Amino acid sequence: MEPSDLIASLERAVAASPDDLALRTHLAGLLLDAGRAAEAVPHAAEVLRRDPTSATARDLMARALAPSTPAPEPAPEPPPESGFDWDRAAADLGVPPPFVTSDDDGRVRAEAAPGPGRFGVEAAGLTLADVGGMEEVKKRLNAAFLAPLRHEALRTAYRKSLRGGLLLYGPPGCGKTYLARALAGELGARFLTVTIADILDSFIGRSEQNVHEIFETARANAPCVLFLDEVDAIGLKRSKSHQDWMRTTLNQLLVELSGVAEANDGVFVLAATNQPWDVDPALRRPGRLDRTVLVMPPDQPAREAIWRLHLQDRPIGGIDVARLAARSDGLTGADIAHACETAAERALMDSVETGEVRLISQHDLEGALTEIRPSVGPWMETARNVALFANGDGSWDELAAQLRTRRRR
Amino acid sequence: MTGPEDPALIEAMLDTGRVERAGEMLAAALAQQPGSPRLLQLLARQRLLADDAAGALDAADALVSAAPGEPVAHQLRAIALGVLDRHEEAFAAAVESVRLDPLDASTHRSVARAALGARGRLQDGWAAACRAIELEPAEPDSHFLLGVVAESQQQRAVALEAYRRTLALDPEHAAALNNLTLLEDGGLARVALGMTQTLALDPDSEYARRNLDGVLERFCWRVAGAGFLGLVLAADAVDAASEDPTATGTSRLLALVVLAAALIGAAVFRHTLEPVARTYLARRVRRPGRLLALVVLAVGLVLTTGVVGVSPGPGVLVMGVLGPVLGLLAVGLAVWTAVERGRR
Numbered sequence: 001m002e003p004s005d006l007i008a009s010l011e012r013a014v015a016a017s018p019d020d021l022a023l024r025t026h027l028a029g030l031l032l033d034a035g036r037a038a039e040a041v042p043h044a045a046e047v048l049r050r051d052p053t054s055a056t057a058r059d060l061m062a063r064a065l066a067p068s069t070p071a072p073e074p075a076p077e078p079p080p081e082s083g084f085d086w087d088r089a090a091a092d093l094g095v096p097p098p099f100v101t102s103d104d105d106g107r108v109r110a111e112a113a114p115g116p117g118r119f120g121v122e123a124a125g126l127t128l129a130d131v132g133g134m135e136e137v138k139k140r141l142n143a144a145f146l147a148p149l150r151h152e153a154l155r156t157a158y159r160k161s162l163r164g165g166l167l168l169y170g171p172p173g174c175g176k177t178y179l180a181r182a183l184a185g186e187l188g189a190r191f192l193t194v195t196i197a198d199i200l201d202s203f204i205g206r207s208e209q210n211v212h213e214i215f216e217t218a219r220a221n222a223p224c225v226l227f228l229d230e231v232d233a234i235g236l237k238r239s240k241s242h243q244d245w246m247r248t249t250l251n252q253l254l255v256e257l258s259g260v261a262e263a264n265d266g267v268f269v270l271a272a273t274n275q276p277w278d279v280d281p282a283l284r285r286p287g288r289l290d291r292t293v294l295v296m297p298p299d300q301p302a303r304e305a306i307w308r309l310h311l312q313d314r315p316i317g318g319i320d321v322a323r324l325a326a327r328s329d330g331l332t333g334a335d336i337a338h339a340c341e342t343a344a345e346r347a348l349m350d351s352v353e354t355g356e357v358r359l360i361s362q363h364d365l366e367g368a369l370t371e372i373r374p375s376v377g378p379w380m381e382t383a384r385n386v387a388l389f390a391n392g393d394g395s396w397d398e399l400a401a402q403l404r405t406r407r408r409r
Numbered sequence: 410m411t412g413p414e415d416p417a418l419i420e421a422m423l424d425t426g427r428v429e430r431a432g433e434m435l436a437a438a439l440a441q442q443p444g445s446p447r448l449l450q451l452l453a454r455q456r457l458l459a460d461d462a463a464g465a466l467d468a469a470d471a472l473v474s475a476a477p478g479e480p481v482a483h484q485l486r487a488i489a490l491g492v493l494d495r496h497e498e499a500f501a502a503a504v505e506s507v508r509l510d511p512l513d514a515s516t517h518r519s520v521a522r523a524a525l526g527a528r529g530r531l532q533d534g535w536a537a538a539c540r541a542i543e544l545e546p547a548e549p550d551s552h553f554l555l556g557v558v559a560e561s562q563q564q565r566a567v568a569l570e571a572y573r574r575t576l577a578l579d580p581e582h583a584a585a586l587n588n589l590t591l592l593e594d595g596g597l598a599r600v601a602l603g604m605t606q607t608l609a610l611d612p613d614s615e616y617a618r619r620n621l622d623g624v625l626e627r628f629c630w631r632v633a634g635a636g637f638l639g640l641v642l643a644a645d646a647v648d649a650a651s652e653d654p655t656a657t658g659t660s661r662l663l664a665l666v667v668l669a670a671a672l673i674g675a676a677v678f679r680h681t682l683e684p685v686a687r688t689y690l691a692r693r694v695r696r697p698g699r700l701l702a703l704v705v706l707a708v709g710l711v712l713t714t715g716v717v718g719v720s721p722g723p724g725v726l727v728m729g730v731l732g733p734v735l736g737l738l739a740v741g742l743a744v745w746t747a748v749e750r751g752r753r
Contacts, residue, residue: 196418196421196422196425197415197418200415200417200418200421201417202415202416202417230425232425233421233422233425233427236424236425239579239581240424241424242424243420243421243424245417246421246424275425275426277612278425278426381613382612382613385608385612385613386612388608388612388685388688388689389605389608389609389612389685389689390608390609390610390612392609
């Protein structure tokens, strides 16, 4: 059998069994032997990502990235003036595009479902299984929302109504929107995200009309999760709102939320906010956003998942994700993403300076971590004040308990 | 629906505290319409909310150039100048806004606000606040400003009434509650209660937190004062005992009574505090600032020395060594307190 035939059949085998690391390692070796270093890199990187201790994969990666490795396609372009060939380096590393959208990574992007209105409805494309860690939050979501929906017989027996919505709150960058999307996926429902920009209109009366249209769109696309992002901007406390449109829009939102119960059949209202204390109390009354779930910065398993997610398409070697997760306690998903960016920048600049392309290492990532300050600091400060001074009615008991737990850690 | 450059959306961002995002949106919007008075007005507001008074003044100046007849341009200028401690100019800008629209209550409020910082303008401020109330009697801020001006003029009764009216119109006016509590001065526990209520309305209120800290400081000073009295009496007792070891000494008895009263007073004060204030103050004692740490240390030392001093035996040594140390500490603390207060 010709080496190219063997490689082709091995590629098919790897595609059929992507988790078979031995097969993938073997394929990477054959590709290297055949002078196809650029194609070998992603396979070696994948093996290293799943098994950072694999010495064979590390050797293969080093060989693949060695400057002497012949380019797969002779490209007789003149070397750049800086002495560093960026294009070549990118090709060697099999560098993925800098930003990966949900379309790019193969996730389902729903087409707009039929129905009235100008608001885009999409399929969720995620489930709670896609959310790493955060078991406590998932448990709360299940008890507050999913279990009553799934077990109709029990629900009927307990006369549990399906009215009301769920408010996710917590510091920014902790995955509230992601969780909402995953919840929609769990329900097999379509997903309609609404922000203040979708509602606000300069013309008098149009903002209220937009709120009505949004609910009509959701009803026409039932089952549908209607997700009100940054709900404090839409439903700011009336005592704090200076604009007339804010009050009238909030009134319309209250009407739509608690109007005729049957009208909202199949419409599940979720909302998220970083400033729950600014949300008008009327929105949190029974039948509206009457259940709350606190989403704090990710726990250890969630952080591991986030690290993996942000490192998966980068050239890495010898990464101890568990150690990184332990060292990034208190950081949000956004902070971790920033740390990955910083580490990638270090490795890249190092490659530029030395002229030798190298992998992103544990050292780069830990170095980046030392430069990152948790972005939740100001939020925590306000949350502590709220939990201490504004918890007269027990609204923030869960928050207070969480803050106590974090203080003890 | 609206685009990210829509001034209404930017205003909504500012109203809901999304200052940074509003700044980004403003940058994009101003790149398209650099001279838009509406956008410049929002930029001045955004800069003020971002604690950038100089930037706010630049924006307000640009706004005045673009729309010199707009009272709000001069009002924003007055606020920015006030923050920059250029009070005379701030007052002039506010007066200009009144000249442009004398029937707008907000322009008079602007004058009242600026008058608080300007030298010798309190009477003008008083008149402006009254005029604002006349034009817009249901606006809580007009009454609040009258309260502040009246307080500055030592008109306690007027200030009390103005704050009460403010709260009647807006029960969630945290600043009015803060000022009213301090002005009523119903004892330390009452002040602590008022401050916790203020903080319930505005958990990030720096003033209320400082005032709550002030309650703790004042309480500590009172205990320290009682402790010093006990100390003096104890010293007298020790002196008497050195001349006649059999003397029991009424001073020693009095010292014990004073020290016991200080300790009982502390316990009673703690008991009268609301649970929230108690939790907060206990937390402050555990994690005090430098000044508070010294005050607490001083109280602890005074009481300990006093108690040890009244007991026979080591009293002489304790009083001889710790007495001068405590004296120096007291002087140091007094100086430090004065400096800290001045800085605040």
